[in-house]
Amino acid sequence: MKGFHQIPVKLHGIEGRYATALFSAASKENVLPKIEQDLTALKSLLSKDAGVKQFLETPIYDRATKKRGLEVILGKGANQTTVNFFNLLAENGRLDHTSNIINSFQTLMTAFRGEVAVTVTSAKELDQKTLTKIKETLVKQKLAQEGKMLVTNKVDPKILGGLVIEVGDNTIDMSVSSKITKLNSLLTASV
Incomplete structure (x- = not known):
């Protein structure tokens, strides 16, 4: 062996x-x-x-x-x-x-390399400066280690705006579409 x-x-x-x-x-x-x-x-x-x-x-x-x-x-x-x-x-x-x-x-x-896949979904393609700020925030929040992140920007116009960030198995949904869905749920539940 x-x-x-x-x-x-x-x-x-x-x-x-x-x-x-x-x-x-x-x-x-x-x-x-x-x-x-x-x-x-x-x-x-x-x-x-x-x-x-x-x-x-x-x-x-x-x-x-x-x-x-x-x-x-x-x-x-x-x-x-x-x-x-x-x-x-x-x-x-x-x-x-x-x-x-x-x-x-x-x-x-x-x-195996100890890397963490990070997918940032946005309505429009993000520039490198914005992706760098997102990386820094993830490191500050201890969601990922610096230098061990593989960041991919995925464009999905259906989210309307905001971001959906996936770090390993965790998803942070800050999209406009999810907020609208939550608002609709609240409005229909109270009627």
Whole structure:
């Protein structure tokens, strides 16, 4: 055994089981960064090329065809652990879970590095200065450690205004839409 890292967080479902198995295998082989790099490249390809995504997720191709296609998709630079993992997914008919498995693996890697994913949802895109102020506030409130936050700004016009901040499992909803919903509930409850 070359190296082994404790599983940083328990994940559930098919995606969680496969991502955890890949994390364990990569950890034992001491290739976690390379596997993460392979999966990030594949995730990027899936988001850019609908044909590749359809090939992996559509059941019309048999498993042997999918395995041959994987050789082309993953390319020569992919780590052997990555190749073996995707061959296993093909054999088990689980390639349709690829995107969710990659997301689950990224969750494991984020937890492994001690990082906290922070999603800031706003009606319009926020500038870097505003995101920095939000980071500082989260650190002051002890909701996250400085330098360990991965902040993502998600735009959702449905919230109308304000912010929804998700830090790990915690959600802080300061959106206009939630305030309107609460006000409507109060008004209808009193009638």
